[in-house]
Amino acid sequence: MKLFRLTLPAACLVLAACGSDNDDPMPTTMPDEDMQMVDDPAPVDPVDPVDPVDPVDPTPTTVELMITATNLTYAQPLSPIAVALHQEGQFWQVGEPASNALEVLAEGGDNSDLLALGVVQSKASATAPLPPGKKTQLTLTHDSLDGQKLSLISMMVNTNDGFTGLNALDVSAMTVGQAMTFTTHAYDAGTEANTEAQGTIPGPADGGTGFSADREALNKVAMHPGVVGMDDGLTTSVLTSSHKFDNPLMTVTITRTK
Amino acid sequence: MKTRITPLITGILLASGTASAASLDVKITNLTQGIYFTPLLVSAHTSNAMLFQTGEQASEALQAMAEGGSLTGLSEILTGVNANTMENPAGGLLGPVASTMTSLETDAGNDRLSIVAMMLPTNDGFVGLNSWPIPTAPGTYHIYLNAYDAGTEANNELVVDGSGAPNTPGIPASPGAAPGTQGSGVTETESNTLVHIHRGNLGDDDTTGGKSDLHNTVHRWLNPVAKVTVTVK
Known part of the structure; x- marks a missing residue:
């Protein structure tokens, strides 16, 4: 029964999302909606919420979305969170190689290449990493939500x-x-082997190198298997038991405020 | 063989009369970075049948699937309850981050969808979907699956040829990264003998010796381990 409760609200949402997939030019079968509802979702309103030619109010409407993200991990700071509105494309697809922009984010925490992608129509980035247990708020504005999708990455x-x-x-x-x-899952970009070795991890546990253009053998995005750490049998790891994590990683609430 | 699963099937097929036949496309994606799925079993059946249930003992048929990837016993049971079943849509192993697609025509009353496959390399780990209610409304639905432990074999994490047979300890194969050798064994006991969420592989960083023949940077995972996309036509 738990499975039923978890999957059905997400299924409803995804169902509503499927109408706009057909003109997606990316080599994709469907958006990878890797997320789960944690609260009862409000039913998705099929009525177009924005009418730009509303005769009563001829001035363009500004849409505003407020995004609140909470870091649920014990000791994994999350690099400055990026949010974007876009009508096409995806920042990642499980089973496909990471783009260079994704590799830069996933290995070094720098979101600027992803937010500079041509498909991005509205964007915002936090100015600092989000410490474990902390919450941050970002705002996206745009003239319309027509056909818009939201992506968030860290x-x-x-x-x-x-x-x-x-x-x-x-x-x-x-x-x-x-x-x-929503809650979010952990992914592995598949671009750098999970050696956890000294000098390879950019966070405070190591202070090592972030982005490196080399690619590991798999070279496909997957779900993250978790970190091992020196306390759990990887003797060459700079990580400890405190750096372990499990799904979910974040809670994210999106509120339309205007 | 069927005696153990009988309480779950109940032997009484209550024809609901309302659930009508359906036409489904089922896409299954292995989300893991280093785990392989043995041939998948995809089946639509009545709400009275179950392939597995957490907190219950595995049937012998489920044990054979979870320890060695054999679908023979589960298929027999499903045939016996007039389920609509597709075996091995991937035509073999479904590797890390690979996807497979199949179609299923369901008879009236077969309104629950179940999916199982053994996870390699594990002792008796399997990916599972248990009796998902197939929606009547046409559309595309996404489901995330967890990794389960059949509770029938100690997770010694030793790769042993021929250990896929029930009651033969060991992992029958490790596709992909070559396993380590001469591990001493992580454990010899399975204290929880009921179907439960798999605690994950431990692995170690020794290619020779150590406790486990598995690699701790390759053979671990976090749930969910699979994504299923069902299109109801």
């Missing part, structure tokens, strides 16, 4: 190439005042 900085986020979540039907809450 690196677990005490890993080789681990990241978490929301992947092309359909927000086009959100109404003013509506809030949706």
Whole structure:
């Protein structure tokens, strides 16, 4: 029964999201909606929430989304969180090689290349890493939500190439005042082997190198297997038991405020 | 063989009469970075049948699947309850981050979807979907699956040829990264003999010796381990 409760709300949301997938030019079958509802979702309103030619109010409406993210881990600071609105594309797809922009984020925590992608129509980035247990708030504005998807991404900085986020979540039907809450999973960019070795991890556990253009053998995005650490049998690891994590990594609430 | 699963099946097929036949596309993605799935079993059946249930003892058929990847016993049971079943849609192993797609025509009343496959390399770990209610509304639905432990074999994490047979300790194969050798064994006991969420592989960083033949940077995982996309047509 638990499975039923967990999957059905997400299924409803995804169902609503599927109408706009067909004109997605990326080599994809469907958005990778890797997320789960943690609260009862408000039903997705099928009515277009924004009418730019509303005769009563001819001035363009500014849409505003407030995004609140909480770091649920014990000791994994999350690199400055990036959020973006886009109509096409995905920051990552499980089973596909990471883009160079994703590799830069996943290995070093730098989100600037991802946010500079041509598909991004509105963006925001936190100015500092999000410490464990802490919460941060970001705001996205745009003239319309028509066809818009929201992506959020951040690196677990005490890993080789681990990241978490929301992947092309359909927000086009959100109404003013509506809030949706999700939890996020841990992914592995598949671009750097999880050696956990000294000098390879950019976070405070090591202070090592972030991005390196070399690619590991797998070279495909997968779910993250977790870190091992020196306390759990990887003698050459700079990580300890405190750096271990499990899904979920973050709670994210998206509220349409305007 | 069927005696153990009988309480779950109940032997009484209550035809609901309302659930109609459906046409499904089922896509299954292995989300892990280093685990392989043995041939998958995808089945639509009535709400009275279950392939497995957490907190219950595994049937002998489930044990054979979880320890060695054999679908023979589970298939027999499903045939016996007139389920609509697709075996081995991937045509062999489904590797890390690989996907497979299959179609399923379901008969009226077969309104629950179940999926199982053994996870390699594990002793008796399997990926599972238990009796997901197939929606009647056409659309695309996403489901995330967890890794389960059948509770039938100690997780010694030793790779042993021929150990896929029930009651033969060991992991029958380690596709992908070559396993370590001469491990001493992580444990010899399985104190929880009921189906439960798998605690994960331990592994070690010794290619020779150590406790485990598995590698701790390759053979671990976190849930979920699979994503299922069901399209109801």
